[in-house]
Amino acid sequence: MNQKSRDIAVIGAGISGLTMALRLADQGHRVTVIEGSDQLGGLGTFFEHDGRTFEKFYHCMLPSDGPLLALMEDLGLTDQIYWKPSSFAYANQGEIFPLNTPMDLLRFKPLSFLERLRVGFTGAYGRVASDEGLDQMTTAEWLGRLSGKSAFAKFWQPMLEAKFGDRYADVPALWFWTRFNREKGERKGEVKGYVRGGYKCITEQFVRAFAARGVILRMSTPVSRVDLNYDENPIVETDRGEEVFDQIVVTLPWPGFSKTAGENLRAEAKGIDWSIDFVGVINCLYFLKRPLTPHYWVATSEPEFPFDGVIETSTLTDESDRGEGRHVVYLTKYMHRSDARFTISDEEIGRDWLAGLKRQFPDLQDDEIEARYIFRAPFVEPIYTKGFLSRKPPEVLVAGKIYLATTTQVYPTVTSWNGSVIQANRTLAAMADDVVNTPTREMASTAI
Ligand SMILES: Cc1cc2nc3c(=O)[nH]c(=O)nc-3n(C[C@H](O)[C@H](O)[C@H](O)COP(=O)(O)OP(=O)(O)OC[C@H]3O[C@@H](n4cnc5c(N)ncnc54)[C@H](O)[C@@H]3O)c2cc1C
Incomplete structure (x- = not known):
C-alpha cells in the first residue's frame, strides 16, 4: 500500500461504482463498496431462468465503446465478447420496415x-x-x-x-x-457485442478482481445519509450507524443521492442543482419458442402500442447463452416513476402488453410463449433540459472529501456502461488533481 493510501467508500455497485472501486484499489487505496441491493451490476443486473442468467434490462456493447472494451480487457474478458450483425426496423400500420441503409x-x-x-x-x-x-x-x-x-x-x-x-x-x-453518432458512427458496421455467459460474468470477474485487491464488498446495505461530521470528515450512514472515511465516491442515481445528502454536505457543496429528476423504465421480457423478426430493435411508436420497442436480444446471442430453441424478446417503455404503471400489477401490464404484441404479430400463439417476466427501474437517466452542461454536477463535490461518478454527469455521452466508464475516468482524473495536497485523516492527525 502506498504512502498516500486512503480509506475510500464507493457508494453503489453498478458499473460506475465497480469501475471506480477497481481503479482506486489499483492505486493502492483501501476501498469499501457499499451497495443497497443484494446484487452487483445496477441496471445491468440479472435474474435466473431455467438454469441460465439473463439481464433484467436488455444490454449489449458497441464496437465504438472503447473505454468499456479496455476495461473488459483489464478484467480478462476480451475473449468472451462476441459480435453479431444488428438491425433496426420501424413498425407502421401492421408492417415492419427495416431502416438500416x-x-x-x-x-x-x-x-x-x-x-x-x-x-x-x-x-x-x-x-x-x-x-x-x-x-x-x-x-x-x-x-x-x-x-x-x-x-x-x-x-x-x-x-x-x-x-x-x-x-x-x-x-x-x-x-x-x-x-x-454513437449508434451510427461504427467502423465495423452495424454490429453489437455480448459477453459469453451474460453480464453476470462481468460482475463475477469484478468480484475476483476485488478479492485479489482486498476490496471490501458490503451488500444489502442501503446508505441513508452522506454528510460531513462536526470535524468536517466525510461520513456514510447505514443501518450499521455512522462511519468516517477519508473520501467518499457517490455513484447513485441523482434523485436517490439527493435524498441522502445531509445538511452539512448541502451547505458545503454550493451551486449544486439537487432537483435534477430521472426517467424510469419498465421492461417486459418474453421467452418465446420462435423468433419474431430478424431485427434487434423494432420501434413501435404508434400510440396504440403500450410499449415503444420490441428488442429481440436473441438476434445477438448464441443459443449456448439462452437455451436451445429459445428466443428472447424485451418490450420496453420509458416513463416517470410516478406513472401508475409503476404500481399496477404485473398481470395487468402483462395482459395489455401481450395484446399489443399480438397486434403486431397476430400469429403469435400462447403456446409459443415459454415464460414472461416484468422488471421496473425507477431511475434510469436524467430528464435533460436545455443547457444541461451547466446544470450537471461536478466531479468534485467537496474538495478532498466527496466525489461524484454518476449517470447524471455522463451527458453529453450516451448513458451506457461505456458512458459510465468514461465518467469514472473523468472522476478519477479529478480526484488525482484534487488530492495532491489533501492529507488523509491519519496524516492530518500525525501532523497535529
Ligand atoms: C432498459 C435499459 C437498457 C439499457 N441498455 C443498455 C445497453 O444495451 N448497453 C449499455 O451499455 N447500457 C445500457 N443501459 C444503460 C446502463 O445500464 C446504465 O447507463 C448504467 O448501468 C448506469 O450505471 P451506474 O452504475 O451509473 O448506475 P446504476 O446501474 O443505476 O447503479 C446504481 C447502484 O446504486 C445502488 N444504490 C441505489 N441507492 C442506493 C443507496 N441508497 N445505498 C447504496 N446503494 C444504492 C443501486 O442498487 C445500484 O446498484 C440500459 C439501461 C436500461 C434501463
Missing part, C-alpha cells in the same frame, strides 16, 4: 418521398455537423429545422416521446447528436 429509407412508405429525403439529409448532416451550440437548442428545434415539421412530427417526435414522454420538448439537441 439509404435504400431502406427511400422505401420507407410512412413518410412522403420529400420527407424521406429530408430525414436522409438529417442523418448525413448529423454525422458531420459540429456539436457547437447544440446544448442550448432543443432536439425538437434542431430536427424540426433539418427534417421539416411534418417529418419531425411523423418520425422523430414519436421516438423522442418514447424516451422522455411529454418532457421530450426540452431535451437538448446535443443529447440527440451524441446518441445518433
Whole structure:
C-alpha cells in the first residue's frame, strides 16, 4: 500500500461504482463498496431462468465503446465478447420496415418521398455537423429545422416521446447528436457485442478482481445519509450507524443521492442543482419458442402500442447463452416513476402488453410463449433540459472529501456502461488533481 493510501467508500455497485472501486484499489487505496441491493451490476443486473442468467434490462456493447472494451480487457474478458450483425426496423400500420441503409429509407412508405429525403439529409448532416451550440437548442428545434415539421412530427417526435414522454420538448439537441453518432458512427458496421455467459460474468470477474485487491464488498446495505461530521470528515450512514472515511465516491442515481445528502454536505457543496429528476423504465421480457423478426430493435411508436420497442436480444446471442430453441424478446417503455404503471400489477401490464404484441404479430400463439417476466427501474437517466452542461454536477463535490461518478454527469455521452466508464475516468482524473495536497485523516492527525 502506498504512502498516500486512503480509506475510500464507493457508494453503489453498478458499473460506475465497480469501475471506480477497481481503479482506486489499483492505486493502492483501501476501498469499501457499499451497495443497497443484494446484487452487483445496477441496471445491468440479472435474474435466473431455467438454469441460465439473463439481464433484467436488455444490454449489449458497441464496437465504438472503447473505454468499456479496455476495461473488459483489464478484467480478462476480451475473449468472451462476441459480435453479431444488428438491425433496426420501424413498425407502421401492421408492417415492419427495416431502416438500416439509404435504400431502406427511400422505401420507407410512412413518410412522403420529400420527407424521406429530408430525414436522409438529417442523418448525413448529423454525422458531420459540429456539436457547437447544440446544448442550448432543443432536439425538437434542431430536427424540426433539418427534417421539416411534418417529418419531425411523423418520425422523430414519436421516438423522442418514447424516451422522455411529454418532457421530450426540452431535451437538448446535443443529447440527440451524441446518441445518433454513437449508434451510427461504427467502423465495423452495424454490429453489437455480448459477453459469453451474460453480464453476470462481468460482475463475477469484478468480484475476483476485488478479492485479489482486498476490496471490501458490503451488500444489502442501503446508505441513508452522506454528510460531513462536526470535524468536517466525510461520513456514510447505514443501518450499521455512522462511519468516517477519508473520501467518499457517490455513484447513485441523482434523485436517490439527493435524498441522502445531509445538511452539512448541502451547505458545503454550493451551486449544486439537487432537483435534477430521472426517467424510469419498465421492461417486459418474453421467452418465446420462435423468433419474431430478424431485427434487434423494432420501434413501435404508434400510440396504440403500450410499449415503444420490441428488442429481440436473441438476434445477438448464441443459443449456448439462452437455451436451445429459445428466443428472447424485451418490450420496453420509458416513463416517470410516478406513472401508475409503476404500481399496477404485473398481470395487468402483462395482459395489455401481450395484446399489443399480438397486434403486431397476430400469429403469435400462447403456446409459443415459454415464460414472461416484468422488471421496473425507477431511475434510469436524467430528464435533460436545455443547457444541461451547466446544470450537471461536478466531479468534485467537496474538495478532498466527496466525489461524484454518476449517470447524471455522463451527458453529453450516451448513458451506457461505456458512458459510465468514461465518467469514472473523468472522476478519477479529478480526484488525482484534487488530492495532491489533501492529507488523509491519519496524516492530518500525525501532523497535529
Ligand atoms: C432498459 C435499459 C437498457 C439499457 N441498455 C443498455 C445497453 O444495451 N448497453 C449499455 O451499455 N447500457 C445500457 N443501459 C444503460 C446502463 O445500464 C446504465 O447507463 C448504467 O448501468 C448506469 O450505471 P451506474 O452504475 O451509473 O448506475 P446504476 O446501474 O443505476 O447503479 C446504481 C447502484 O446504486 C445502488 N444504490 C441505489 N441507492 C442506493 C443507496 N441508497 N445505498 C447504496 N446503494 C444504492 C443501486 O442498487 C445500484 O446498484 C440500459 C439501461 C436500461 C434501463
